[in-house]
Amino acid sequence: MTGAGGRAPRIVAIADTDSYVKWAAALLGAEGAGVDAALLVLDTPVVVSDTQLEAALAGSGLPHARVERISYAALTARVRQLRPDAVLLGARGPLVRVLAREIARLDPRPVLVTGLPGISIPATRKAVLYRLQCDLFVVHSRRELREFGALSARTGYAHRYALATLPFARGASAAPGVTAPRGSDLVFATQAKVPAAREDRLRVARMLVAAAEADPARRVVVKLRAAAGEHQTHVEQDGYPELLASLGPLPVNLVTSTEPMGRALESAEGLVTVSSTAAIEAIARGIPVIALDMFGVSARLINETLADADLLAGEADVIARRFRHPDPEWLDENYFHPPADDDWTDAVARLVARRAAGTLPPRAPLARRGGALRDAWERRVALGRSDTSAAGAVAWAVGVPARAAVRFTTRARRTLSRAAGAGTGAAVSTTAEQGEEAGDLVRGDADRRLRAGR
Template sequence: MTGRSGRAPRIVAVADTDSYVKWAAALLGAEGEGVDAALLVLDTPLVVSDGQLRAALAGSGLPAERVERIAYAGLAARLTQLRPDAVLLGARGPLVRVLAREIAQLDPRPVLVSGLPGISIPATRKAVVYRMQCDLFVVHSRREVREFGALSARTGYAHRYALATLPFARGASATADGARGTDLVFATQAKVPAEREDRLRIARLLVAAAEADSTRRVVVKLRAAAGEHQTHLEEDGYPELLASLGPLPANLVTSTEPMRRALASAEGLVTVSSTAAIEAIAQGIPVIALDMFGVSPKLINETLADADLLAGERDVIGRRFRHPDPEWLDENYFHPPADDDWTAAVARLVARRADGSLPPREPLVRRGGALRDAWERRVALGRSDTSAAGAVAYAIGMPSRAAVRLATRARRALSRTADAGTGAIANATAERTEEAGDHVRGDADRRLRAGR
């Protein structure tokens, strides 16, 4: 991809959390000399540690010297110095919205690109709305292009979508069948499943799998070491759950090494719906997607179910891993790399920006004005936002949030005393009221972690 001047376009990524830093680094690193790439790791409450950053860069193709940490207060000035043709915003939705609003004010305004770091089915309204001010939305399969396009048509939230091979699926064949290791690798997730009892059930399963064959390891691949942040809050971590079960088999271990390294010694991968399944498939490693909790959008496992990867507890203990249905591959993450069009789409947008035919996209109109903007910035950036407006908005917004939540609880309590029909109506009204209140005033704890 080259610009009008004949040089490679300069794309600067801005990312903060583990999954987004890994995604942004790999997405740009995969383009090699086709782009002049750099990565700014933004200091936020969930920013990666040095260890997480090293793991994210391992095998990404992006040299460490093209990566730097930066505080929010210095971001605009640094981007002005770098003069990127495009900025790739690799972050949770609420932070993308804040950054897009701020970066759109730069002169010259760079093309704004965003995307999601893994399996993005089902397509969600929230993912699109948070990224409305970006010029391009990158997704990773033909199915995702189709489903996000249908979502935009259905909701009226129009967007430009482009296709990029999921960077973790590059450089290997999904049909490879080389020599494998002997580890059963379990890819943990912070939010799936959500309930403690379900996560404890998985922990017990891992113990049973280790006890079934003491000569082979069961590796619990963690997303972060103790004290490190993740993109999503993990309330019931597997180290704590496993410890609650008493003495553990010696061949049951935990690991925070990069997924690429963990898979190097894997016989097979087990997960509920982690994108690590795609990474494993790319290396010819078979997978079990746990069927213990059903299939639903909430579990993000519909795509893996369509691949015929679902299996149960006995299959895990017996290590009866599965390869995906070959017909599934082309529509889901394993299309020919030649079909990728995201860099071409960026080049077209950069050219339009240069000739003045690319107007900035307007942000979604919301109630609250400047105070709302300041609240969203403070919630997304935490203490990294040192502005007076942010402090004022936070001081006003937190009591408002508490009041809305209290009123919602009261309405729900009243609804439970009504008859079934009236109760259902009241509960639906309460939920709509809560959603509206949250839309205006926000929820600091949830918004910090939420948003795809």
Template sequence: MSPRTTPGGRPRVVAIADTDSYVKWAAALLGGVETRWDASLLVLDTPLVVSDAQLASALRGSGLGQDRVERIAYPGLAARLAELRADAVVIGARGPLVRVLARDIAALEPRPVVVTGLPGISIPATRKAVVYRLQSDLFVVHSRREVREFGALSARTGYAHRYALATLPFARGAVTAGGGPPGTGGGDLVFATQAKVPAEREDRLRVARVLVRAAEADPSRRVVVKLRAASGEHQTHVEVDSYPELLASLGPLPPNLVTSTGSMGGALDTAEGLVTVSSTAAIEAIARGIPVIALDTFGVSPRLINETLADADLLGSEDDVVARRFRHPDPEWLDENYFHAPDADDWTIHVEALLAQRSAGRLPARAPVARRGGALRDAWERKVALGRSDTSASGALAYAVGVPLRSVLRLTKRTRRSLAGAVQQPGPVGSSTQVRSTSAVRTSTTRTP
């Protein structure tokens, strides 16, 4: 099999992405290597697809031109990949959609090399992230620590993956790594919002109140709440309790407390420091020499995705936020966490090795994780991942069968858990079972912020 390259001899690499963070990641990842490969981006229509404004923001500064990008509906995707003669496909999407698209691409002949990855901080490494991406030939992560931890996870679970290292696009040329412009010394406190962290409404309200306090503490300087999307736009993760709504519920706000839907880069242009719980925006700020506070109100845990920021000594309290006591990361943290030397990046080397295997007819097949259900299960997963964008009859049938079946299965699981809990109820007061239960409650209460 000979490689299907462009007339200039360059491999043709096509990215597929849909949501804001993944479009930004895919565009910047390929924009950095466009001279080596013939790179383009297909923006897939899904229920969470980027708006035109989000797409323009993602492309700005990515290195990938607007003429290299097109929107496409799912029913035409396979034909378009065949028409483009893609040698490699980079899938930038949430795990369930990666699983569907990788399965579709595996059916193409000849099959392109499949590359996937995650667009930001990916510690802790999770089993789901690996399982969803099993049919990918290469899994791109962004720090030495992530390579190590995902590799260890694969060794423990037996889900073999080939991992590669790429610098996060917005950390390239970082001032902390010896290059790039320093922070501008602006006066804004920029808060990077997240859709899922913290998750509870009361916790998010608490953050909103801290931002109000910070604005009231110094009326001469702004507090900028950097939103991920404008009203009506979608995000990679669904946001239930948005900060504009939460702030509005607190009554009249200080005039120096503002919201912004512009780019994070634009917000950092006038930033004195950045506040977040665990947003990858912290890495973007560090790259520009801008200090950070990772809010410690809710503790440190895998659920909060803030362990790596804690290791960087960036944790700060609510009072630190109000007083603007920002901090820079521990220098010893940098090399293992997103600020390795550029020559440590090896993802393009891995891709080209896989392309050589493909050219020689030796690219091994990648099987998905084994599961029950056959074609109906495939159709169900496709419908769930694509929603209205899947117009197939099989998807409609699978959804009609699957929704009530899923409800029954969930009810059965809840019933089993309830019965198991009833069997394990503590005995009479004073028994050893009761003592253990009380101790566990105390421990839990102690650890809850």
């Protein structure tokens, strides 16, 4: 891949939360001297702490000297100063929409690249809509490429998609799934939103206690995404430290850890999760996995692809440590395709060449009503208290009452639809879908909404 004048292309990544910072750093760091890479860690209410940043950079290949923290107010000027050929937007959907709009105003406009930091099946319309202004959408498996392409064809929201090996699956053994030398820890990869209900999370906590009690000579490690006071990409209710503490005295071999996942896996006998991307990281190292089947299989649980890998098992299997390797036929379609099939850098190179030739067309964002006020509202929602602009304050003052009014109207329509009897299901579904597609104008407070969605 080459930039202007035959040099390595300059790609600047912008990210804020733990999972996106880890993904962006690893995606660019793996390219080594093939790209002139830098990472701007954007200050938002959910930005990584110094400890989380250190963990995200561990093993990424991106030098610390190429990473800097930055405020939103200083972001555009800094990107202009860096003169990138391309900008990688690694953030939740609402923030990508705001950043793409801002970066697209630069002259010359850099190529805009985006993507998702882990297992992205099922492909969702929301993920596509938020990223419409980007030139390239990076996915990580043949299945994702196929399903996102089908979604775009079905909805008309066209994207260019390209394939990149999931950074955390790089370095996989020649035959992932073959038993590799390993340690003795049972590592449980926590997730903020899966499962969601407190009673379900308590059930998992009790299972982990039972697993520790079943074999006091071996550790059960609850791998946390954040320490107390730190933020995650998604807000977590009912964290496991609190749930475990509620169960009374715990076995001494049941421990919690906030070390990098790669380090935790170094001493793992097997990994347990519902649907964390850590499962892919474990498979890449030849470490067997259990994807919990306690709550079923659904898009909401993000575990359909792990079910297809024949990794599902229950509480008794966890306690007995009957871990599983994936079905070999699953690998090629799901995150373990040959690295030679990756084409994201080639796709970026073609777009950079078109930019240099002046033939890279702009991509319009999703058309919405509201103009500049709507833009200011979306910026305030995406950035929360990090948006200190006067326009954001005005938009917030106007938008909060509008949100209340739309919520009232939506509830009234649902009530009328239910009362109508026949056709109720279709009417309620249509109302809910329209509310979601309308976007963020009428939902949540800023610091809560910015954590939502992909």
